Amino acid sequence: MRSKKYMNPYLAGFLLGLILLATIYITGRGLGASGAMKSVVIESVNTVAPQHAGNTQFYKEYAAEHPNGPLRSWLVFEVLGVIIGAFLSGVMSDRIGWKLEKGPKATNAMRIVGAITGGALFGLGSQLGRGCTSGSALSGMAVMSFGGIITMMSIFGMAYMLAFFFRRLWLK
Amino acid sequence: MAPLVPEIIGNEFNFVIALLIGVAFGYTLEQAGFSSTKKLVGLFYGYDFTVLRVFFTAGVTAMIGVLLLAHFGLLDIRLIYVNPTFLWSALVGGAIMGAGFIIGGFCPGTSVCAASIGKLDGWAFIFGSLIGILAFAEFYPILEPIYLGKAMGPVRIDVFFGLSPVAWAFILTAIAILAFYGTTWVEYRVRKKQLKFSPLTMRRTYLVSVVPFVFILLAVVIPSRNDRIQKQVADKKEQGKCVFKEISADKLADELVNNYYKVNLIDVRTKEEFESGHLPLAINIPLSEFLDRKYEDYFKQKHKTNIFYSNDSATHKEACLTAQFVGKSNNLILKETADDFERIIFHAQKPEPLAGKEAYEEYLFRSGAARKLTELQTAFENLNKPVIKEVIKATGGCS
Numbered sequence: 001m002r003s004k005k006y007m008n009p010y011l012a013g014f015l016l017g018l019i020l021l022a023t024i025y026i027t028g029r030g031l032g033a034s035g036a037m038k039s040v041v042i043e044s045v046n047t048v049a050p051q052h053a054g055n056t057q058f059y060k061e062y063a064a065e066h067p068n069g070p071l072r073s074w075l076v077f078e079v080l081g082v083i084i085g086a087f088l089s090g091v092m093s094d095r096i097g098w099k100l101e102k103g104p105k106a107t108n109a110m111r112i113v114g115a116i117t118g119g120a121l122f123g124l125g126s127q128l129g130r131g132c133t134s135g136s137a138l139s140g141m142a143v144m145s146f147g148g149i150i151t152m153m154s155i156f157g158m159a160y161m162l163a164f165f166f167r168r169l170w171l172k
Numbered sequence: 173m174a175p176l177v178p179e180i181i182g183n184e185f186n187f188v189i190a191l192l193i194g195v196a197f198g199y200t201l202e203q204a205g206f207s208s209t210k211k212l213v214g215l216f217y218g219y220d221f222t223v224l225r226v227f228f229t230a231g232v233t234a235m236i237g238v239l240l241l242a243h244f245g246l247l248d249i250r251l252i253y254v255n256p257t258f259l260w261s262a263l264v265g266g267a268i269m270g271a272g273f274i275i276g277g278f279c280p281g282t283s284v285c286a287a288s289i290g291k292l293d294g295w296a297f298i299f300g301s302l303i304g305i306l307a308f309a310e311f312y313p314i315l316e317p318i319y320l321g322k323a324m325g326p327v328r329i330d331v332f333f334g335l336s337p338v339a340w341a342f343i344l345t346a347i348a349i350l351a352f353y354g355t356t357w358v359e360y361r362v363r364k365k366q367l368k369f370s371p372l373t374m375r376r377t378y379l380v381s382v383v384p385f386v387f388i389l390l391a392v393v394i395p396s397r398n399d400r401i402q403k404q405v406a407d408k409k410e411q412g413k414c415v416f417k418e419i420s421a422d423k424l425a426d427e428l429v430n431n432y433y434k435v436n437l438i439d440v441r442t443k444e445e446f447e448s449g450h451l452p453l454a455i456n457i458p459l460s461e462f463l464d465r466k467y468e469d470y471f472k473q474k475h476k477t478n479i480f481y482s483n484d485s486a487t488h489k490e491a492c493l494t495a496q497f498v499g500k501s502n503n504l505i506l507k508e509t510a511d512d513f514e515r516i517i518f519h520a521q522k523p524e525p526l527a528g529k530e531a532y533e534e535y536l537f538r539s540g541a542a543r544k545l546t547e548l549q550t551a552f553e554n555l556n557k558p559v560i561k562e563v564i565k566a567t568g569g570c571s
Contacts, residue, residue: 009205009221010229012200012203012226016200019193021233024237026176027186027189028175028568029567034301040302041302058312078190080194082194082195082201082284083288084191084288085197086198086199086201086286089198090202090288096289099291101286117272119300121276122273122297122300123301123304125264125268125272126265126304127304128261128308128318129264129269130255130258131255133269134280138230142235144341145254146257147258150266151262151266158267167217
């Protein structure tokens with residue numbers, strides 16, 4: 001069975017905007033994603049290497065700022081919701097299934113290595129930039145944050161600059 | 173007034189909200205096609221600008237929404253989280269994320285969507301992100317100078333450029349709409365399709381393009397609550413037909429002694445003046461802060477009478493007038509000034525022996541009231557401050 005078509009991008013954007021607006025109205029904060037991943041990393045380090053976490057500056061500071069532990073955070077619950085929501089959407093539009101998506105010229109190994117490398121860069125960058133495309137750029141735009149908009153321009157600017165060099169990953 | 177957390181919605185229930193918002197967020201991202209990496213990187217090669225359309229439409233929608241909610245006094249803009257600006261980390265972090273985007277084909281939120289529907293590259297990206305975050309944590313001491321460099325606080329871009337929020341909203345919306353037209357043109361060129369739409373489609377497109385500007389204009393055309401109240405006060409003053417219910421110093425002293433629980437005695441002078449001495453049991457709401465939402469309850473309640481005073485009648489008359497337009501409480505003004513009250517009640521002069529019975533009774537009342545007021549003041553020392561709800565600013569970002 002063929003999967004259904006994607007939603008009109010402007011309609012999707014409008015809905016997304018309303019969701020973000022509702023989030024700001026209800027909670028006073030924006031959406032996010034990378035923060036939940038950070039919680040997972042810190043919880044893992046606390047469990048696997050508690051001694052290391054106990055005497056490393058970053059984990060100590062985090063623990064001091066988050067007395068309830070890394071997993072009792074707004075973003076962790078939000079991202080759990082994202083998983084559910086995306087899965088529901090996939091089910092409704094017949095897009096569920098194990099799949100590796102890549103450019104026509106890219107090999108599977110290239111794609112996986114690329115995804116891990118890109119993920120690592122994005123993960124690192126999101127911590128440095130205090131949020132990713134959702135938390136910093138999108139939510140920042142909604143509240144007219146100067147830093148959020150700078151981060152957004154920096155993300156897209158750099159991606160455009162490097163696009164040529166990585167075209168083998170994506171283009172014919 | 174919003175934000176609803178934590179005043180109206182508790183912090184525990186907030187997690188339920190987070191989950192529900194997440195479901196809506198994930199559903200919409202997936203429906204928009206953000207679980208497909210080829211769609212995501214499309215904008216960097218010009219063949220698919222879905223990301224730009226969704227992203228900009230969402231940002232502009234939310235921005236205009238925040239603008240309007242704030243303008244109409246439904247959302248307290250000072251309490252919402254504005255991402256703080258640390259210039260170096262925003263630039264360098266953004267650049268690293270940009271590289272991650274083009275190499276990995278996702279951003280964190282979209283990789284979660286992709287992984288949820290079984291995309292293996294989504295899982296690989298998440299795995300990579302966790303490593304990247306771990307690397308940041310481990311190398312934090314080295315990265316700290318960039319992370320904390322050039323701190324500018326939670327600057328808003330409109331403030332940075334010296335614009336009004338409305339002007340910035342206008343600019344960003346215009347940029348977004350120009351980008352929509354421009355990228356559609358590019359997309360058709362790259363896909364080697366002919367750029368041709370029916371007149372009906374074009375008319376509809378133009379019509380929809382105007383809608384966001386109309387919403388922004390609402391914030392320009394319709395006055396906000398504060399503007400409206402200030403204008404009403406100014407109009408009333410101009411007409412010069414203000415009628416004030418007054419209360420004399422003696423009556424006020426009597427009220428305070430016998431029915432202190434039925435009145436809010438409100439000192440409308442500045443905080444400094446108030447602190448250097450005020451009437452017993454008075455609270456302080458400076459005239460300049462009358463429209464602050466945290467005081468609204470005083471002007472809207474119907475259980476107590478508000479009595480305003482200051483040291484010149486113009487000030488407390490204006491305060492009383494403003495209060496009348498904020499709410500429907502019973503408002504009075506003190507006939508005398510604060511200093512007069514002090515003199516009349518607390519420094520009552522013993523009358524001449526032949527002044528008569530009335531003068532003597534007045535003196536007895538005043539000196540008695542002064543004694544009781546001093547007692548009350550001491551007893552209520554800690555209650556005479558306005559009960560201001562602690563204002564809690566939202567936290568956010570990815571921390």
